[in-house]
Amino acid sequence: xxxxxxxxxxxxxxxxxxxxxxxxxxxxxxxxxxxxxxxxxxxxxxxxxxxxxxxxxxxxxxxxxxxxxxxxxxxxxxxxxxxxxxxxxxxxxxxxxxxxxxxxxxxxxxxxxxxxxxxxxxxxxxxxxxxxxxxxxxxxxxxxxxxxxxxxxxxxxxxxxxxxxxxxxxxxxxxxxxxxxxx
Amino acid sequence: xxxxxxxxxxxxxxxxxxxxxxxxxxxxxxxxxxxxxxxxxxxxxxxxxxxxxxxxxxxxxxxxxxxxxxxxxxxxxxxxxxxxxxxxxxxxxxxxxxxxxxxxxxxxxxxxxxxxxxxxxxxxxxxxxxxxxxxxxxxxxxxxxxxxxxxxxxxxxxxxxxxxxxxxxxxxxxxxxxxxxxx
DNA sequence: AAAACGATATATCAAATTGATACATAAAGG
DNA sequence: CCTTTATGTATCAATTTGATATATCGTTTT
Numbered sequence: 063x064x065x066x067x068x069x070x071x072x073x074x075x076x077x078x079x080x081x082x083x084x085x086x087x088x089x090x091x092x093x094x095x096x097x098x099x100x101x102x103x104x105x106x107x108x109x110x111x112x113x114x115x116x117x118x119x120x121x122x123x124x125x126x127x128x129x130x131x132x133x134x135x136x137x138x139x140x141x142x143x144x145x146x147x148x149x150x151x152x153x154x155x156x157x158x159x160x161x162x163x164x165x166x167x168x169x170x171x172x173x174x175x176x177x178x179x180x181x182x183x184x185x186x187x188x189x190x191x192x193x194x195x196x197x198x199x200x201x202x203x204x205x206x207x208x209x210x211x212x213x214x215x216x217x218x219x220x221x222x223x224x225x226x227x228x229x230x231x232x233x234x235x236x237x238x239x240x241x242x243x244x245x
Numbered sequence: 246x247x248x249x250x251x252x253x254x255x256x257x258x259x260x261x262x263x264x265x266x267x268x269x270x271x272x273x274x275x276x277x278x279x280x281x282x283x284x285x286x287x288x289x290x291x292x293x294x295x296x297x298x299x300x301x302x303x304x305x306x307x308x309x310x311x312x313x314x315x316x317x318x319x320x321x322x323x324x325x326x327x328x329x330x331x332x333x334x335x336x337x338x339x340x341x342x343x344x345x346x347x348x349x350x351x352x353x354x355x356x357x358x359x360x361x362x363x364x365x366x367x368x369x370x371x372x373x374x375x376x377x378x379x380x381x382x383x384x385x386x387x388x389x390x391x392x393x394x395x396x397x398x399x400x401x402x403x404x405x406x407x408x409x410x411x412x413x414x415x416x417x418x419x420x421x422x423x424x425x426x427x428x
Numbered sequence: 429a430a431a432a433c434g435a436t437a438t439a440t441c442a443a444a445t446t447g448a449t450a451c452a453t454a455a456a457g458g
Numbered sequence: 459c460c461t462t463t464a465t466g467t468a469t470c471a472a473t474t475t476g477a478t479a480t481a482t483c484g485t486t487t488t
Binding site: 248266267268269271272286287290291314315316317 | 465466467468469470476
């Protein structure tokens with residue numbers, strides 16, 4: 063058995079709700095999921111082909127295709143649901159975090175502190191923008207927490223809010239320290 | 246000109262302090278850097294070869310090799326320092342975050358809440374362990390902040406402390422919500 | 429009505445990276 | 459003496475990214 067590809071689990075998870083095309087999957091990944099995961103067409107389409115070949119998903123012929131336009135809907139199979147459950151039942155996760163921003167801060171000794179401050183401010187701007195989006199999500203979701211589906215999305219959103227607020231606090235402290243000690 | 250490989254910048258940054266072997270670089274990445282970046286031998290050795298070919302680093306013949314054992318030290322060149330400075334002067338960074346833990350939480354609807362709770366608890370355990378390490382680093386570094394080199398490391402460590410504490414707060418809240426709403 | 433444009437949609441490819449593995453020496457411990 | 463752990467360089471298949479190609483559809487501009 064081939065080792066689990068993460069993109070396979072994303073696809074199975076999304077298809078566990080309803081049939082989707084590769085393009086739909088990409089849109090969902092670029093939506094609310096983008097705060098904790100990402101995936102490109104270059105991994106999605108090959109994964110769809112291989113998942114179909116191993117019988118974990120199948121083409122949904124019944125979903126009608128009103129235009130002549132090519133739209134390939136996939137749906138999850140029972141084997142696919144089982145595969146998803148097995149993955150979910152393993153509580154061990156691998157989290158892969160790469161902050162180019164911190165790499166630049168770490169090697170800040172090779173330039174002036176102003177460079178590091180600019181790098182931090184750029185990060186701060188991006189995080190502030192994203193935090194505003196997350197706050198809107200959180201607000202809307204907090205009214206519908208009794209619906210189970212929304213609860214899980216709420217949890218990932220509140221994770222984002224908690225960590226992004228921490229990021230912003232750190233940005234303030236870090237800038238202060240760097241200004242105090244400017245050469 | 247080929248696009249910047251991130252591993253190249255890690256290597257140039259590390260070599261900007263002193264000459265190192267590929268193995269030394271791996272050890273440093275697995276040390277204090279591991280909280281915000283990672284890299285494998287499979288990327289380090291090819292990068293060393295290509296950086297040498299393009300004249301950004303060179304073999305340090307002068308560092309003596311007391312044993313018969315193979316140990317290839319590399320040192321940064323002036324061109325390498327310039328390359329590092331150019332990268333540092335670009336305040337835009339790409340941060341790449343993938344939390345398999347949150348992916349499992351997000352797709353938690355496909356199983357019982359207990360699975361999600363177990364996934365969160367596993368994460369919590371790992372974060373608690375790492376936070377203890379970061380706290381020790383932070384404590385030791387806070388006494389030597391006047392040394393410029395230590396300041397930058399301190400900043401990345403305090404980033405870790407701030408975000409990890411946020412993670413742990415979220416774990417508490419998330420578990421509470423999941424227990425309250427257990428089917 | 430034609431042209432231009434942006435969104436939809438599938439697909440492939442080079443390059444970067446991981447994770448595993450291979451190979452070999454040195455040091456430390458039982 | 460022997461086994462395990464750390465040191466050290468190196469390669470490879472598999473995964474993933476980021477860019478690009480190709481084409482259709484719907485809307486707006488000329």
